[in-house]
Amino acid sequence: MFPTSQEIAQWLPDLLAGLSVSLQVAGASIALGLVLGLVLALGVMSPNRATRAGALVVVEIGRGAPALVLLQFVYFGMPNAGLTLGSFAAAVVALAWNTGAYTSEIIRAAIQSVPQGQHEAAVATNMSPLREMTDIILPQAMRIALPPLLGFAILIFQGTSLCFTIALPELVSRAYNIGSNTFRYMPAIVAAGTLYVLICVPASWLVAWTERRISKHATR
Numbered sequence: 001m002f003p004t005s006q007e008i009a010q011w012l013p014d015l016l017a018g019l020s021v022s023l024q025v026a027g028a029s030i031a032l033g034l035v036l037g038l039v040l041a042l043g044v045m046s047p048n049r050a051t052r053a054g055a056l057v058v059v060e061i062g063r064g065a066p067a068l069v070l071l072q073f074v075y076f077g078m079p080n081a082g083l084t085l086g087s088f089a090a091a092v093v094a095l096a097w098n099t100g101a102y103t104s105e106i107i108r109a110a111i112q113s114v115p116q117g118q119h120e121a122a123v124a125t126n127m128s129p130l131r132e133m134t135d136i137i138l139p140q141a142m143r144i145a146l147p148p149l150l151g152f153a154i155l156i157f158q159g160t161s162l163c164f165t166i167a168l169p170e171l172v173s174r175a176y177n178i179g180s181n182t183f184r185y186m187p188a189i190v191a192a193g194t195l196y197v198l199i200c201v202p203a204s205w206l207v208a209w210t211e212r213r214i215s216k217h218a219t220r
Contacts, residue, residue, distance in 0.1 A: 001186050001187065001190065002187060002190055003184070003187035003188070003190060003191045004187075007182075007184065007187060007191075008191060011178050011188065011191055012191075014174050014177075014178065015171060015174055015175065015178075015191060015192060015195060016195075017169075017174065018169060018170050018171035018172070018173060018174030018175070018192070019170075019171045019195050019199075021088075021168065021169055021170045021171070022157065022160040022161070022163075022170040022171045023157070024088075025088065025091045025092055025095065025160045025163060025168070025170065026095075026153070026156050026157040026159075026160050028092045028096070029091070029092050029095035029096045029098075029099055029156055029160075030096075030099055030153050030156055032092065032096035032099075032100075033095070033096040033097070033098070033099025033100040033103060033156070034099070034100075034103055034149070035100075036096060036097070036099070036100030036103075036104070037099065037100040037101075037102070037103030037104040037106070037107050038104070038107055039055075039100075039104075040055045040058060040059050040100055040101070040104035041103075041104040041105070041107040041108040041111065042133075043055025044056055044059065044104065044108055045108060045111070045112075055104075058097075058100075058101065059100075059101045059104050059105070060101075061101070062097045062098055062100060062101025062102070063098075063101045063102060063105075067094065067095065067098045067159050067162055068162050068165065070094040070095075070097055070098055071090065071091065071094040071095075071162055071163065071165060071166055072165070072166070073094070074090045074093050074094040074097075075087065075090035075091075075094070075166040076166075078090075087163070087166045087167050087168040088168060090166055091160070091163045091166065091168050095156055095159060095160070098156070098159070099152070099156055102152060103145075103149060103152060106145050106148045106149060106152070107141065107142075107145050107149075109145075110141035110142065110144040110145035111137055111138070111141040113141070113144055114136075114137050114140045114141055114144075118136050118137065118140065119132065119136075119137070121136075122136050143214060144214075146210060146214065147207055147210050147211035147214060150203075150206065150207045150210060151204075151207050153203075154200055154203050154204060154207070157196075157199065157200065157203075158196065158200065161196075164176060171192050171195060171196070172189075172192055174192070175188040175189050175191065175192035176188070176189075
């Protein structure tokens with residue numbers, strides 16, 4: 001069930017190459033998804049009915065459809081519309097959509113949790129709505145949203161394991177290839193899972209530490 005030390009030494013370079021791809025996909029998806037999430041959050045809060053409806057459609061599809069379905073849709077479905085993406089680009093687009101849909105709700109809740117007095121103070125000083133949002137509201141909202149956003153980033157990294165279904169050579173795909181070549185499927189999956197744990201557990205500790213720090217400053 002567990003890989004031997006010799007197998008670990010033999011498989012590790014290939015698994016680390018897959019881990020690098022997983023981290024690249026996760027990083028690109030999170031970066032694009034956070035930008036999309038902010039745009040969607042502002043769109044859902046827009047007084048314009050058409051803008052609000054369009055943003056809600058994107059959010060509900062991104063949240064309602066499993067990430068695996070989004071991956072399959074982007075990679076296999078979009079070529080029917082004349083747009084063909086490689087496995088890496090398709091993975092980033094699908095996971096960024098999923099990230100944007102979920103983080104938009106986190107960001108929107110954080111914006112709405114900023115005390116109303118901040119808005120009133122901005123109005124009293126004759127500050128423009130754009131400057132109020134960028135200088136007053138968003139800095140406070142992102143501080144509130146930071147812990148859940150970091151927590152969701154861990155989920156997206158774990159979600160990159162689904163990308164083996166679109167032939168992306170990420171960590172799980174490499175583990176399956178090792179299993180196919182050696183017939184040692186379970187040890188290869190255990191080795192890959194260990195690498196996930198080595199990243200996700202410290203990352204979860206960082207999220208908890210960040211949340212404590214923010215809570216501590218908020219009570220001062």
